[in-house]
Amino acid sequence: DIQMTQSPSTLSASVGDRVTITCRASQSISSWLAWYQQKPGKAPKLLIYKASTLETGVPSRFSGSGSGTEFTLTINSLQPADIATYYCQHYNNFPYSFGQGTKLEIK
Amino acid sequence: EVQLVESGGGLVQPGGSLRLSCVASGFTLNNYAVSWVRQAPGKGLEWISALSASGFTTYYADSVKGRFTISRDTSKNTLYLQMDSLRVEDTGFYYCVKDRRDWGQGTLVTVS
Numbered sequence: 001d002i003q004m005t006q007s008p009s010t011l012s013a014s015v016g017d018r019v020t021i022t023c024r025a026s027q028s029i030s031s032w033l034a035w036y037q038q039k040p041g042k043a044p045k046l047l048i049y050k051a052s053t054l055e056t057g058v059p060s061r062f063s064g065s066g067s068g069t070e071f072t073l074t075i076n077s078l079q080p081a082d083i084a085t086y087y088c089q090h091y092n093n094f095p096y097s098f099g100q101g102t103k104l105e106i107k
Numbered sequence: 108e109v110q111l112v113e114s115g116g117g118l119v120q121p122g123g124s125l126r127l128s129c130v131a132s133g134f135t136l137n138n139y140a141v142s143w144v145r146q147a148p149g150k151g152l153e154w155i156s157a158l159s160a161s162g163f164t165t166y167y168a169d170s171v172k173g174r175f176t177i178s179r180d181t182s183k184n185t186l187y188l189q190m191d192s193l194r195v196e197d198t199g200f201y202y203c204v205k206d207r208r209d210w211g212q213g214t215l216v217t218v219s
């Protein structure tokens with residue numbers, strides 16, 4: 001089974017900052033990676049799929065990159081609405097595991 | 108518009124059973140693979156099961172294999188998760204998911 005490791009677990013940043021979250025796969029998953037945003041009490045929301053494709057309606061300050069085993073989610077110019085927990089998930093083959101999450105806080 | 112509505116959660120004793128339902132609208136289950144994802148209180152997301160679009164192939168996480176069964180009723184456009192031999196660690200919100208982009212609101216299962 002493929003293990004997904006996210007870092008950092010928590011991240012504190014200021015409004016306007018550029019923020020980067022990393023996700024590593026234990027073996028190559030090509031570009032079969034999704035990023036989600038989850039706010040308290042809500043279901044996760046898809047932000048990015050196939051490592052770098054922005055889901056319709058997601059602000060362009062979000063971007064994804066990477067392939068193989070190393071991936072990043074970048075938020076340019078952090079906004080208060082971006083406070084949430086972010087998860088990566090591979091879908092290369094079953095089981096489709098998630099990273100442990102990155103909780104993003106405002107400084 | 109795609110909608111997924113879960114139900115069937117509740118309080119159950121360890122060793123007990125529950126069947127979760129997910130009523131789908133705006134698309135046909137025949138044409139899509141769908142998954143169940145759960146989240147323990149205050150914890151991260153865990154993918155637990157999927158059913159292929161054909162309905163013939165099932166997939167399970169090791170944590171639920173042999174205890175949970177995924178199935179569907181195409182006449183009702185409804186996905187199910189039969190959960191047997193429940194454990195305290197199965198407690199959490201259970202979501203059905205289509206295509207990674209469409210999630211239900213979740214149903215809470217408490218094993219205590």
